[in-house]
Amino acid sequence: MSAAESLADRGAAAPILTVEGVSKKFGGVTAVQDVSLEVPRGTIVSVIGPNGAGKTSLLNMVSGFYRPDTGVITLDGNAITTLRPSQIAARGIARTFQNIALFSGLTVLDNLMLGRHVHMRAGVLTSALYWGPARREEIAHRARCEEIIEFLKLQDLRKQQTGALSYGLRKRVELGRALALEPKVLLLDEPMGGMNQDEKEDMARYVLDVNIERGITVVLIEHDMGVVMDISDRVVVLDRGRRIGAGTPEEVQRAPAVIQAYLGTSKGSRQA
């Protein structure tokens, strides 16, 4: 059913990422149960739901950190369910983490260069000598990183250690590192968590620019409903591991099951 909806959304583009009937149990706890969703190429799809709904677990399965118990995940029609995280990254899915995962002792630039790792071909010896192809490759990768630095306005922080940066800036650097991978699909796990209003607006702008200017498909987990409703093409709602709704932001906001589960009865309640 979601296929029909999403195809109607954006012309006839085939979905770039599909998740079909995926479940994951941790001991006796069912984190995700029989969830399906489709991410049309070039869109921003948000996954929302109360705490413990299984959003991050879902993302971890897509990026290969968890292996689903059942179900299939495909990227561009090829199953990636059983691949390792590094293989999935090499196929074009990049992600950021809810709790920032940067090398805090390295500079912003070095963190971005690490994001280029999947594209690097030079061997240990040529790299160590910084000779011939290795040298050319390094320069080409640096140029791509500079592009991202400009894109995310990190020029003044290039040579700063990431550990010394503010939370909002580290989130931005993490986005940059994910972009350095030149992904087809970008998974963002709460990119605006813990940010103030200004930082949120900046980040929302960057996410939109990533989507529109670079044509990268975005899957977003976010708690700020204002942002989600503003920038998403589609929203998928999870509750206690199950999918309870999906559609355009307007449809989701109106759906009774969603209001009941997400806004009505959970503890935080009514902060839409």
Add this chain to the structure above:
Amino acid sequence: MSLVDSPDTCTLPKLLARNARQWSTEPALREKNRGIWQTYSWADYHALVRDFALGLASLGFTRGEKLSVIGDNRPQLYAAQMSASALGGYSVPVYQDSIAAELVYVLNHAEVSVVVAEDQEQVDKILSLKDQLSNLRWIIYDDPRGMASYARYPFIKSFPDVVEAGRAFGRGQAGFFEAELSKGGADDVAMIAYTSGTTGNPKGAMLTHRNLITIAEAFAQSEGIRRGDNWLSYLPMAWLGDATFTVGVGLVVGTTANCPESPETVQRDLRELGPSGLVAPPRIWENMLTTVQVKGDDATPLKRWVYERFRRIAEQVELARSEGRPVPAGQRFWYAIGEFLVYGPVRDQLGLRHARTCYTGGAPLGADNFRFFRSFGINLKQVYGATEASALIACQPDREADPNSVGRTLPGINVRVDDRGEVLVNGSNVFKGYFKQDEITRETFTSDGWLKTGDAGFVDPRGHLVIIDRAKDVGKLSDGTPFAPQFVENKLKFSPYIREAVAFGDNQPFVAAMIAIDMTTVGTWAERRNLAYTSFMDLSRKPEVAQLVGEEIAKCNATLPVAARVQRFLLLNKELDADDAEMTRTRKVRRRFVAEKYAAVIEAFYSGKREVEVSMEITFEDGRKATLESIIALHGDAPPVTARQAA
């Protein structure tokens, strides 16, 4: 013989054409992009200007039309201004942090038909005001980022599109550009610079090519500026000084203008570049000094000891030099060692190792700060200027720098002081008048044609000009003692904890001041004392902070004549802000406006109240307004004698 006397070099774009012929491969502009300095040679620059000008012509831009640039210093924006000039148009740069109402006023008043905006942010700003801008026909943007969806607006074009259109237009009309260029004369207006003005609406000062070229010649001659010198172009393009120092001097002498990567990277870019000179307002010099001090404090004990020891030697040497005393041989020896160990490395860190001349202007720089830089071998000098006088009137010669005067008038400029103490200027740097404001223009000139600067000052026995205050602000205390508020404020602002000060006292028994604390330094001070605070407002209400500022004021009072001492003060709970019209965009207090806005405060100062209820209108960046109600405590007491008089 001046360049303006020859028909081939009498306008700025003609100079550009000359430079493209003479020095075609030498660097004219540089821009740091993606971490690498990209160079435009004079030939590149000229070609860009020619093509963009032809592009403008293809969009229907004709002689006498106005083009505005809005954004950070970028080669494309400089080229756009030059293109407008080449076609006989005027450039009207505007401050990119202007609020909507100011932009609408300036763009409408100047009848601007083309706006060249740096990026999406600026385009959005103009777009939101489009309905109110009746003359605006085209918006041209430089940075394409985020602009893909703007193709639906027929009046928005990208910079490369216009350049491309210009090339096509040029192929059809050979010789068009050269013909337009040759029509330009020295007395055509090159630029309308809107002065934020400390009173009323901004006024558009019309500067001619003659103004900008002759002042650049005078400056280059007296300061020994050479071809190939590097300058950092980081001060706002809307400030006329940028037109003088970057555009004018660049074209006349052949210096290279370097545009920093972003406003945040200025300090690092400065160090990379090591420019031949630097023009900076006192605020930037103060920041540099703070950086040096902070780094000094973080160093290891040995390094700290070395630094401190050589700093003191430098101080003594500089004091002797400035007083004209001979420096003892021992001190000279240690100073030479210090140059190697401390002064040279510090200059290098600041990016001033190759700087032959450095300038501070716009407001006084504290004497201690001024001497610090000089003692470390930085040739820092005061300059004085006004928008109406092409940004430059006087400058200190190398060997006569001191923190009190603003130096000697530049060649070709005459200064006299009238009987009321106002500084008058005459010379080819004096502007043509305010755009569409003949009445105000007439009032700005004396009957014999000298420009009234509005500054009160005098010429000291050496022949240096000394500026005291704005002439209209100089008042008298109620006992008849003359009172120059700016003089008091500047002394107060020399304290690192005081960011802004507004002094009152005209027709009053004593001097009182409103203080805005410096959030950074006071914040650090509070943190060191484990004093928790949340915001500027919270911090400014702390009794400890009031005590700190009280002590700073006491120190400052010790250097002031008894009558001018600050007796009472309060700490403002918000910073003075240009968005609230309390300051100009160049951070000068709009005294009259502030006095009206804070009338209740002034009344409370002189009626002996301990606190005052203030209701302030604040303006958000998007132009929305809100009212802030608060109670502010007043500190200090009226001096006993005057208190009795008041009672």
